[in-house]
Amino acid sequence: MYIRLAETETDKIKRREYVTRAVDLLQSAIAKDPRDNDLVVSMLANKVLVLRWKDPDQKWWRFPIPVPATVTELRKAAQNIGKDDDPFIPAFENEGEKRRYLDALRKFRNRINQMDDKRLKSLLPKEGSTPFDSTLYEQLAESAADYRLALAWAYSKTGRDEDVPKAVNLLLTFLKRGRLQAEEDSEEFWQANDIFATLYLDTAARWLGSETTSADTATLLDQVGERIQRLHANFAQFGEDTIEGNGAHWKALLARLNELRRQARLPTIQLKLITPSGNDETPAPPADPGN
DSSP states (O other), X not given: OHHHHHHHOOOHHHHHHHHHHHHHHHHTTOBSSXXXXXXXXXXXXXXXXXXXXXXXXXXXXXXXXXOOSSHHHHHHHHHHTTSTTOTTOOOOSSHHHHHHHHHHHXXXXXXXXXXXXXXXXXXXXXXXXXXXXXXXXXXXXXXXXXHHHHHHHHHHXXXXXXXXXXXXHHXXXXXXXXXXXXXXXXXXXXXXXXXXXXXXXXXXXXXXXXXXXXXXXXXXXXXXXXXXXXXXXXXTTTTTTTSTTHHHHHHHHHHHHHHXXXXXXXXXXXXXXXXXTSOEEOOOOOOOTTO
Protein backbone atom coordinates (compact mmCIF):
# COMPACT_ATOMS: atom_id res chain seq x y z
CA MET A 1 0.00 0.00 0.00
CA TYR A 2 2.71 2.48 1.00
CA ILE A 3 4.64 1.80 -2.20
CA ARG A 4 1.60 2.60 -4.33
CA LEU A 5 1.09 5.81 -2.35
CA ALA A 6 4.77 6.74 -2.72
CA GLU A 7 4.72 6.11 -6.47
CA THR A 8 1.87 8.56 -7.02
CA GLU A 9 2.69 11.18 -4.35
CA THR A 10 4.10 14.45 -5.73
CA ASP A 11 4.93 16.07 -2.39
CA LYS A 12 8.54 15.12 -1.55
CA ILE A 13 8.05 15.08 2.22
CA LYS A 14 4.93 12.91 2.08
CA ARG A 15 6.57 10.65 -0.49
CA ARG A 16 9.59 10.13 1.75
CA GLU A 17 7.24 9.33 4.64
CA TYR A 18 5.45 6.67 2.59
CA VAL A 19 8.80 5.20 1.49
CA THR A 20 10.01 5.03 5.09
CA ARG A 21 6.82 3.26 6.16
CA ALA A 22 7.18 0.81 3.25
CA VAL A 23 10.76 0.00 4.30
CA ASP A 24 9.76 -0.49 7.95
CA LEU A 25 6.81 -2.71 7.04
CA LEU A 26 8.61 -4.88 4.49
CA GLN A 27 11.84 -5.11 6.47
CA SER A 28 9.97 -6.28 9.58
CA ALA A 29 8.92 -9.41 7.66
CA ILE A 30 12.17 -10.09 5.83
CA ALA A 31 13.17 -13.29 7.66
CA LYS A 32 11.31 -16.59 7.65
CA ASP A 33 11.97 -16.69 11.40
CA PRO A 34 11.59 -13.22 12.99
CA ARG A 35 14.61 -13.98 15.18
CA ASP A 36 16.77 -13.75 12.04
CA ASN A 37 15.54 -10.30 10.97
CA ASP A 38 18.56 -8.39 12.26
CA LEU A 39 20.93 -10.92 10.71
CA VAL A 40 19.31 -10.71 7.27
CA VAL A 41 19.21 -6.90 7.28
CA SER A 42 22.87 -6.84 8.34
CA MET A 43 23.69 -9.18 5.46
CA LEU A 44 22.01 -6.82 3.00
CA ALA A 45 23.96 -3.91 4.53
CA ASN A 46 27.29 -5.69 3.84
CA LYS A 47 27.99 -6.04 7.56
CA VAL A 48 28.20 -9.84 7.49
CA LEU A 49 30.83 -12.15 6.01
CA VAL A 50 29.66 -15.72 5.52
CA LEU A 51 32.36 -18.34 6.01
CA ARG A 52 31.63 -21.55 4.12
CA TRP A 53 32.85 -25.00 5.08
CA LYS A 54 32.25 -28.49 3.69
CA ASP A 55 32.24 -31.16 6.39
CA PRO A 56 33.57 -34.74 5.92
CA ASP A 57 30.06 -35.82 4.85
CA GLN A 58 30.20 -33.27 1.99
CA LYS A 59 27.57 -31.06 3.57
CA TRP A 60 28.10 -27.31 3.20
CA TRP A 61 27.77 -25.12 6.28
CA ARG A 62 27.59 -21.34 6.39
CA PHE A 63 28.77 -19.39 9.41
CA PRO A 64 28.00 -15.62 9.48
CA ILE A 65 30.41 -13.29 11.26
CA PRO A 66 30.81 -9.48 11.43
CA VAL A 67 32.86 -8.36 8.42
CA PRO A 68 36.52 -8.38 9.54
CA ALA A 69 39.13 -5.95 8.24
CA THR A 70 42.16 -8.01 9.22
CA VAL A 71 43.20 -11.61 9.70
CA THR A 72 43.34 -11.03 13.46
CA GLU A 73 39.72 -9.83 13.46
CA LEU A 74 38.73 -12.85 11.35
CA ARG A 75 40.35 -15.29 13.80
CA LYS A 76 38.63 -13.59 16.74
CA ALA A 77 35.22 -13.54 15.03
CA ALA A 78 35.52 -17.19 14.01
CA GLN A 79 36.18 -18.19 17.63
CA ASN A 80 33.13 -16.19 18.71
CA ILE A 81 30.64 -17.92 16.40
CA GLY A 82 27.82 -19.57 18.32
CA LYS A 83 28.68 -18.06 21.69
CA ASP A 84 26.17 -16.15 23.80
CA ASP A 85 27.46 -12.77 22.55
CA ASP A 86 27.49 -13.83 18.89
CA PRO A 87 25.34 -11.16 17.17
CA PHE A 88 24.71 -13.24 14.06
CA ILE A 89 23.90 -16.76 15.23
CA PRO A 90 20.91 -18.03 13.18
CA ALA A 91 17.69 -19.16 14.80
CA PHE A 92 17.14 -22.91 15.11
CA GLU A 93 13.88 -24.81 14.73
CA ASN A 94 14.80 -27.36 17.38
CA GLU A 95 17.59 -28.49 19.69
CA GLY A 96 18.68 -31.24 17.30
CA GLU A 97 19.33 -28.70 14.55
CA LYS A 98 21.25 -26.51 16.99
CA ARG A 99 23.42 -29.47 18.14
CA ARG A 100 24.33 -30.35 14.52
CA TYR A 101 25.22 -26.70 13.84
CA LEU A 102 27.40 -26.42 16.94
CA ASP A 103 29.10 -29.74 16.19
CA ALA A 104 29.94 -28.57 12.66
CA LEU A 105 31.08 -25.26 14.13
CA ARG A 106 33.49 -26.99 16.52
CA LYS A 107 35.11 -28.82 13.60
CA PHE A 108 35.20 -25.63 11.56
CA ARG A 109 36.97 -23.77 14.37
CA ASN A 110 39.62 -26.48 14.42
CA ARG A 111 40.08 -25.98 10.69
CA ILE A 112 40.42 -22.22 11.13
CA ASN A 113 43.05 -22.72 13.84
CA GLN A 114 45.11 -24.81 11.42
CA MET A 115 45.09 -22.13 8.68
CA ASP A 116 48.04 -19.79 8.28
CA ASP A 117 47.59 -16.03 7.86
CA LYS A 118 47.97 -16.21 4.07
CA ARG A 119 45.09 -18.67 3.76
CA LEU A 120 42.90 -16.65 6.12
CA LYS A 121 43.65 -13.44 4.25
CA SER A 122 42.14 -15.01 1.14
CA LEU A 123 38.82 -15.29 3.04
CA LEU A 124 38.60 -11.53 3.66
CA PRO A 125 36.24 -9.56 1.39
CA LYS A 126 37.98 -8.25 -1.72
CA GLU A 127 38.02 -4.49 -2.17
CA GLY A 128 35.05 -3.36 -4.26
CA SER A 129 33.19 -6.65 -3.85
CA THR A 130 30.16 -7.43 -1.73
CA PRO A 131 30.34 -10.05 1.05
CA PHE A 132 26.62 -10.74 0.57
CA ASP A 133 25.81 -14.46 0.38
CA SER A 134 22.66 -15.08 -1.65
CA THR A 135 22.50 -18.75 -0.62
CA LEU A 136 22.25 -17.94 3.08
CA TYR A 137 19.79 -15.18 2.21
CA GLU A 138 17.58 -17.73 0.45
CA GLN A 139 17.78 -20.06 3.44
CA LEU A 140 16.84 -17.42 6.01
CA ALA A 141 14.81 -14.77 4.21
CA GLU A 142 11.65 -14.17 2.23
CA SER A 143 12.69 -14.84 -1.36
CA ALA A 144 9.50 -14.25 -3.40
CA ALA A 145 10.33 -12.11 -6.43
CA ASP A 146 7.62 -9.50 -5.83
CA TYR A 147 8.74 -9.07 -2.22
CA ARG A 148 12.41 -8.63 -3.17
CA LEU A 149 11.53 -6.10 -5.86
CA ALA A 150 9.24 -4.14 -3.55
CA LEU A 151 11.82 -3.88 -0.76
CA ALA A 152 14.63 -3.07 -3.20
CA TRP A 153 12.51 -0.26 -4.69
CA ALA A 154 11.71 1.10 -1.22
CA TYR A 155 15.38 1.03 -0.18
CA SER A 156 16.30 2.77 -3.43
CA LYS A 157 13.96 5.70 -2.73
CA THR A 158 14.96 6.59 0.85
CA GLY A 159 17.75 8.90 -0.27
CA ARG A 160 20.02 7.40 2.40
CA ASP A 161 23.48 6.15 1.43
CA GLU A 162 23.25 3.34 3.99
CA ASP A 163 20.29 1.85 2.11
CA VAL A 164 22.11 1.70 -1.25
CA PRO A 165 23.93 -1.63 -0.59
CA LYS A 166 20.71 -3.16 0.76
CA ALA A 167 18.90 -2.38 -2.48
CA VAL A 168 21.84 -3.47 -4.62
CA ASN A 169 22.22 -6.84 -2.89
CA LEU A 170 18.52 -7.59 -3.28
CA LEU A 171 18.72 -6.66 -6.96
CA LEU A 172 21.80 -8.83 -7.49
CA THR A 173 19.72 -11.85 -6.43
CA PHE A 174 17.86 -11.26 -9.71
CA LEU A 175 20.86 -10.33 -11.86
CA LYS A 176 23.64 -12.70 -10.80
CA ARG A 177 23.77 -16.42 -11.46
CA GLY A 178 22.03 -18.36 -8.69
CA ARG A 179 18.80 -20.04 -7.64
CA LEU A 180 17.01 -16.68 -7.31
CA GLN A 181 18.20 -15.29 -10.65
CA ALA A 182 15.49 -13.87 -12.92
CA GLU A 183 15.06 -15.30 -16.40
CA GLU A 184 16.71 -13.03 -18.94
CA ASP A 185 14.34 -10.61 -20.68
CA SER A 186 11.59 -11.40 -18.18
CA GLU A 187 9.56 -8.66 -16.51
CA GLU A 188 11.43 -9.21 -13.22
CA PHE A 189 14.76 -8.98 -15.06
CA TRP A 190 13.89 -5.56 -16.49
CA GLN A 191 12.36 -4.29 -13.25
CA ALA A 192 15.51 -5.22 -11.33
CA ASN A 193 17.75 -3.56 -13.93
CA ASP A 194 15.57 -0.45 -13.90
CA ILE A 195 15.67 -0.08 -10.10
CA PHE A 196 19.44 -0.69 -10.17
CA ALA A 197 20.15 1.95 -12.83
CA THR A 198 17.76 4.51 -11.35
CA LEU A 199 19.22 4.01 -7.87
CA TYR A 200 22.75 4.72 -9.10
CA LEU A 201 21.60 7.73 -11.11
CA ASP A 202 19.69 9.15 -8.13
CA THR A 203 22.68 8.56 -5.85
CA ALA A 204 25.13 10.14 -8.30
CA ALA A 205 22.84 13.17 -8.66
CA ARG A 206 22.73 13.51 -4.88
CA TRP A 207 26.51 13.24 -4.63
CA LEU A 208 27.27 15.79 -7.36
CA GLY A 209 28.30 19.00 -5.66
CA SER A 210 28.43 17.33 -2.24
CA GLU A 211 31.47 16.37 -0.19
CA THR A 212 31.48 12.93 -1.81
CA THR A 213 34.55 12.48 -3.96
CA SER A 214 34.20 12.90 -7.70
CA ALA A 215 35.82 9.48 -8.13
CA ASP A 216 32.96 7.79 -6.23
CA THR A 217 30.39 9.62 -8.35
CA ALA A 218 32.24 8.68 -11.53
CA THR A 219 32.30 5.03 -10.46
CA LEU A 220 28.50 4.97 -10.11
CA LEU A 221 27.99 6.65 -13.48
CA ASP A 222 30.48 4.29 -15.13
CA GLN A 223 28.68 1.27 -13.71
CA VAL A 224 25.33 2.51 -15.02
CA GLY A 225 26.90 3.14 -18.41
CA GLU A 226 28.38 -0.34 -18.52
CA ARG A 227 25.04 -1.87 -17.56
CA ILE A 228 23.14 0.07 -20.23
CA GLN A 229 25.70 -0.82 -22.89
CA ARG A 230 25.60 -4.49 -21.92
CA LEU A 231 21.80 -4.54 -22.01
CA HIS A 232 21.81 -2.77 -25.37
CA ALA A 233 24.25 -5.34 -26.79
CA ASN A 234 21.98 -8.22 -25.76
CA PHE A 235 18.56 -6.57 -26.16
CA ALA A 236 18.66 -3.89 -28.85
CA GLN A 237 15.11 -2.73 -28.04
CA PHE A 238 15.60 -2.90 -24.26
CA GLY A 239 12.87 -5.46 -23.62
CA GLU A 240 10.17 -3.64 -25.58
CA ASP A 241 8.52 -7.00 -26.37
CA THR A 242 8.44 -7.82 -22.64
CA ILE A 243 7.27 -4.46 -21.27
CA GLU A 244 5.57 -2.03 -23.63
CA GLY A 245 7.32 1.33 -23.56
CA ASN A 246 10.51 -0.10 -22.08
CA GLY A 247 12.61 1.04 -25.03
CA ALA A 248 11.58 4.68 -24.53
CA HIS A 249 12.13 4.34 -20.78
CA TRP A 250 15.72 3.15 -21.20
CA LYS A 251 16.33 5.84 -23.80
CA ALA A 252 15.31 8.37 -21.14
CA LEU A 253 17.63 6.70 -18.60
CA LEU A 254 20.49 6.98 -21.10
CA ALA A 255 19.71 10.68 -21.63
CA ARG A 256 19.70 11.25 -17.87
CA LEU A 257 22.97 9.34 -17.49
CA ASN A 258 24.63 11.50 -20.13
CA GLU A 259 23.37 14.68 -18.51
CA LEU A 260 24.89 13.62 -15.19
CA ARG A 261 28.11 12.61 -16.94
CA ARG A 262 28.33 16.05 -18.50
CA GLN A 263 27.87 17.64 -15.08
CA ALA A 264 30.64 15.39 -13.74
CA ARG A 265 32.82 16.29 -16.78
CA LEU A 266 32.86 12.71 -18.01
CA PRO A 267 32.54 11.62 -21.65
CA THR A 268 29.01 10.75 -22.68
CA ILE A 269 27.91 7.35 -23.95
CA GLN A 270 26.59 7.06 -27.49
CA LEU A 271 24.43 4.12 -28.52
CA LYS A 272 22.66 3.34 -31.76
CA LEU A 273 19.15 2.89 -30.46
CA ILE A 274 16.48 0.93 -32.30
CA THR A 275 12.93 2.22 -31.98
CA PRO A 276 10.00 -0.22 -31.67
CA SER A 277 9.31 0.36 -35.38
CA GLY A 278 12.74 -1.07 -36.15
CA ASN A 279 14.36 2.18 -37.28
CA ASP A 280 17.84 3.11 -36.15
CA GLU A 281 18.02 6.17 -33.98
CA THR A 282 21.46 7.57 -33.26
CA PRO A 283 21.38 10.54 -30.88
CA ALA A 284 23.20 13.66 -31.91
CA PRO A 285 26.57 14.14 -30.16
CA PRO A 286 26.17 16.33 -27.07
CA ALA A 287 28.07 19.53 -26.47
CA ASP A 288 31.62 19.14 -25.16
CA PRO A 289 31.37 19.46 -21.35
CA GLY A 290 34.53 21.49 -21.38
CA ASN A 291 32.96 24.30 -23.42
